[in-house]
Amino acid sequence: MTAVVAPALSGGVSGAAALGPMVRTVLEALAEGAARRGGPIPAGTPQELFARVARALTEPGGDRAFGRPGDELAHAFAGPGGDDDALRRLTTLVAAGSADPADPACAAHLHCPPLAVAVAADLAVSALNPSQDSWDQAPATTALETLVLGELAELVGYPSTAAGVLTSGGTESNLMGLMLARDRVLGRASGCRIERSGLPAGAPRARIFASAAAHFSVRRAAALLGLGEDAVVTIPVDRDLRMNQDELAAALRECVRRGELPMAVVATAGTTDTGAIDPLNACADLAAEHGAWMHVDAAYGGGALLSDRLAPLLAGLERADSVSLDWHKLGWQPVAAGVFLVRRAETYASLARRAAYLNPADDEDAGYSSLLGLSLRTTRRPDAFKIAVTLATLGRDGLGRLVDTCHDLAHAGAAAVRTHPRLELHADPVLTAFLFRYLPADPALADRVNAGLRRRLLREGRAVVGRTELPGEGPGRVRLKLTLLNPHVTATEVERLVHLVAAAGEAEEETL
């Protein structure tokens, strides 16, 4: 036996005691790092930041930062509360080098500031390290995930036949929805089990219908599934970036006319850039008419279910065959907290798997149920736990008030844009985000100035503002974006951010 004093573990009866001093170190380093940063993002160029991180990984004690085969690292193991130098140093580094979504001037992405209570719950998960792929790695959290999903299915308006799983986010959830659609709709049309024998050579070309403002993960999923990105038919959107239902109807008819298979309609409930919500009932009608699977990407907009004011926007969601929700967006959870739900558990069939070492039939018969057949992953962290703690602490209503606050903030920001002579609002906010741009004197410079002012604000460490492009072709489509996800921010702070953007536009324009 090698004589080793092994470093402390997080589990067992003594794990919490070992964690105590280390967790204190982390909290001190987080505070220190935030103070050093002193704003929403570290000032400087990306190259400067990269160099700073690289130095920190090799200095001081740098030679032991990443030991390599053959190195003579005479380094004693850390005992409980012992050597926490690297933990302190690297936590401070990363805190100082973060974009902090809790800062009022950080409002670019669907990148929420997590609730402290959810972060604390996530610590429990890290320390206990359950894995959801077999009962005997996760007895309590297997039950907990099932119960949480039941509650979320009810929130969506699904019947008790629903099933689902926690995912890494909307991208994985969208992939799952389209995979089940492929295996079910194309499988039936071609009379084969695709998961077994692969995509049938003689089958009709399968088509997926999604709007021009749908998330790129829809095309990515089509690529991964072997259907190819070109299988996705892009449906035009109206000015608010909402799918045009007449265009969808026409595209479905054209698909059938060409002898192709309308496999899935993907409606977006809350597009990434504007929060636009596709006409869900019309999409459901058209999908049903053509025998297509209906998937709703509600990764962002699903948060509206928490708010009495906004929930009516999602009418028709309960008709979807599958839904993506992300609680790390309008749910204030640390990443990841994705949710995938199907209306009918039996549509999960093609994903079911039996692994002798994880879910043998006689164990399942004895009640040792496994979630293995519900997920694309094997090892899986119980992200349902932080959601359960958050819901138990705040309730749906408590979370709904946060959603409403952010909705109000977006309207305050849009009003500030509308009244500013050099800014142009694209459209009123639907949820908590809106697009706008700075108008330079020379309209031909608009894209360049807007892209440049955003990088200027990043470089100066003053603001993190989003940037995107409107669907279509040609210049003039670059837009800035504010995504309001911080319920602690005030309307005054949002107005200040809008004015900061305008001032950066003026400064940028002068350099051209």
Next chain:
Amino acid sequence: MTAVVAPALSGGVSGAAALGPMVRTVLEALAEGAARRGGPIPAGTPQELFARVARALTEPGGDRAFGRPGDELAHAFAGPGGDDDALRRLTTLVAAGSADPADPACAAHLHCPPLAVAVAADLAVSALNPSQDSWDQAPATTALETLVLGELAELVGYPSTAAGVLTSGGTESNLMGLMLARDRVLGRASGCRIERSGLPAGAPRARIFASAAAHFSVRRAAALLGLGEDAVVTIPVDRDLRMNQDELAAALRECVRRGELPMAVVATAGTTDTGAIDPLNACADLAAEHGAWMHVDAAYGGGALLSDRLAPLLAGLERADSVSLDWHKLGWQPVAAGVFLVRRAETYASLARRAAYLNPADDEDAGYSSLLGLSLRTTRRPDAFKIAVTLATLGRDGLGRLVDTCHDLAHAGAAAVRTHPRLELHADPVLTAFLFRYLPADPALADRVNAGLRRRLLREGRAVVGRTELPGEGPGRVRLKLTLLNPHVTATEVERLVHLVAAAGEAEEETL
């Protein structure tokens, strides 16, 4: 504006202070829960545990545990350090209801007890909530992940052309390897860009070669990719569950003879059940000869790279086109800490994506590099951070000593099995796991007794032992498994566990 006192966030300058009391609550609840459990897993049936979790989610204050639309939840928001009742109650519940990999009698799966320092580092990530899909959501951790992957590529023996990404685990990494293989090898053979146009109808049938002991995620990946599980050709294994290289050579020749395409060879470096390592150099030779992609699933065995004693077992790994490593197995990280690496960054081409809102070309030109095109996910937690802190704290050598300790423990356990008259060892451990079984008086009852004794130990809350089946057909293939991943355990404790299993076998046999 709705007047709301929003609950505390984890970020900003005050986040750490808000987290302090909540984190203390979690640590107290973890200790309390572990004490209540008093063993490796809670005693009782799965049905009893499910009922206990269900009760806890609806009691006390149960009606507010999961608020539903229309509920009148008069619940005040939690302030910093305020209402932590749900956090305490549910953390205690989950701690008491966990299978604890830090307990000496919990040794079933590749389910490691995390290091306290890695768990503390993971808390920093939860609190800061960076997302790796764009630079402006993760400035420091974008740089950090790139640097950590460079170190891990060097550990594998890859040249500086390597690239990679953190994943949710071996299942996702194996999927990525096979996706790149499909897009590159089948794409070239059929002259089309599969990610764009889908699997070509007239192309030769693509085949994947993996051993009978390869992980089921290989077949699952084939299903997801549209190739179908039947695309996987199963190569027989020897008694140690190592792929037979003559059989592989013959299968590849047969594939070519039938006009099919040898797309990928998947070698396993550390099978889930026995830690068997396929002949990597022979696999690399055969893959090269046939123009097939070589992927090595080293999710478990990759940990051997940390140990001077065991690293030579992985000779040839550096010849793989892609590799899966899991630091949440032999790396003592909390889930997830998967790693996917390719030898040549250019082979990543088919996954590259441009999203106007995440990685516009002019931003990338300005140095705002994004990891988006390296991952199947969009939103993504920086799991590289805990690995960086662990490596900086312990060094490769420090981790290598933990690997060696667990290797020693597996040998101690195997020795105890070998000397016990009622137990049968399948084969000596290669890494840190081994298979064995209890021998009942009536050999026809062997499968039933072994499966039953394992459930008996679970039900009594006394031990968590693995159970699997040897490859092949027919009865007599059920085996028990011990996976030693806890470097704090002593050889005496492992021997005690082996004897506990034997006693449970006797008890189980008596009930039949």
